[in-house]
Amino acid sequence: MGSKRHSQRVSEVVIRTRADGARELRVNGVFVMDDVETSSERRLAELVLERGARDVLVGGLGxxxxxxxLLEDTDVRRVLVAELHPAVVESSDIEDPRAEVVVGDVRTVLAEQPDASFDAVLLDVDNGPDFLVHDANAGLYEPTGVADAVRVLRPGGTLAVWSMADSPALRDALAEHLEDVQAEAVPVRLQRRDEAYWVLTGRRSPGDIVRA
Ligand SMILES: C[S@@+](CC[C@H](N)C(=O)[O-])C[C@H]1O[C@@H](n2cnc3c(N)ncnc32)[C@H](O)[C@@H]1O
Structure with a gap:
């Protein structure tokens, strides 16, 4: 897996194995995720694989x-991952020539990409607009942040956003720039309770004209 350092912020990132055997990621003492219930993280990828995505930009390695x-699908050509924290990248065991991880803010990485260069953009950098771990991520869920992601989508491409809860505001932001906005509840089992996480999607109009 290729990797380059893009920018640095001082944060305490801890990836540890808990007493119950689970791997856990914490940033500045705040729980981000573990490897116990990962169906929604995988569903984020599956939603765009089902739509035939080959070149994919992912915000948040986790x-x-x-x-x-994504890489399990042999039809996938390229996965560009933007991850804010170097320690998260350093702890990763992903080895695949189709994958490149850039250490940096996904907003910066998006801004560097040419217009219409991906079939899908997947954003899982935070818990969704209403439960932010990083306040600086708020803009990603607003219409201007959505527009920045849409710019790099090919016509017909999909923006998919992981969220802890459904969000009417995020649906509205997606609908400002995309067609066919949907919110899918992904069933998850959390501490012996049945709950749901969400993946919100929208498609760039297949008829959009991209200027060369
Ligand atoms: C919930 S985890 C992602 C989980 C991932 N989907 C998986 O399958 O493991 C969120 C990740 O996004 C990273 N992150 C947070 N804000 C970011 C940003 N603005 N740009 C890039 N990465 C960011 C965090 O450091 C963390 O690694």
């Missing part, structure tokens, strides 16, 4: 479940 699910 423990790598979304990225590995």
């Amino acid at each position: 423990l790598g479940f979304t990225t590995r699910r």
Whole structure:
């Protein structure tokens, strides 16, 4: 897996194995995720694989479940991952020539990409607009942030956003720039309770004209 350092912030990132055997990621003491229930992270990838995505930009490496699910598909050509924290990248075991991880903010990485260069953009950098771990991520869920992701989508391409809860505001932001906006509840089992996480999607109009 290729990797380059893009920018640095001082944060305490801890990836540890808990007493129950689960791997856990924490940033500045805040729980981000573990590897116990990862169906929604993998579903994020599956939603765009079902639509035939071949070139995919992923915001947020985390423990790598979304990225590995993409790479399981032999039709996938390229996965570019933007991950804020170098320690998260350093702890990753993903080895695949189709995958490149850039250490940096996904907004910066998006801004560097040419217009219409991906079939899908997957954002799983935070818990969704209403439960932010990083306040600086708020803009990603707003219409301007959505527009930045849409710019790099090919016509017909999909933006998919992981969220802890459904969000009417995020649906509206997606609908400002995309067609066919949907929110899918992904059933998850959390501490012996049945709950749901969400993946919100929208498609760039297949008729959009991209200027060369
Ligand atoms: C919930 S985890 C992603 C989980 C991932 N989908 C998986 O399958 O393991 C969120 C990740 O996004 C990273 N992150 C947070 N804000 C970011 C940003 N603005 N740009 C890039 N990565 C970011 C965090 O450091 C963390 O690794």
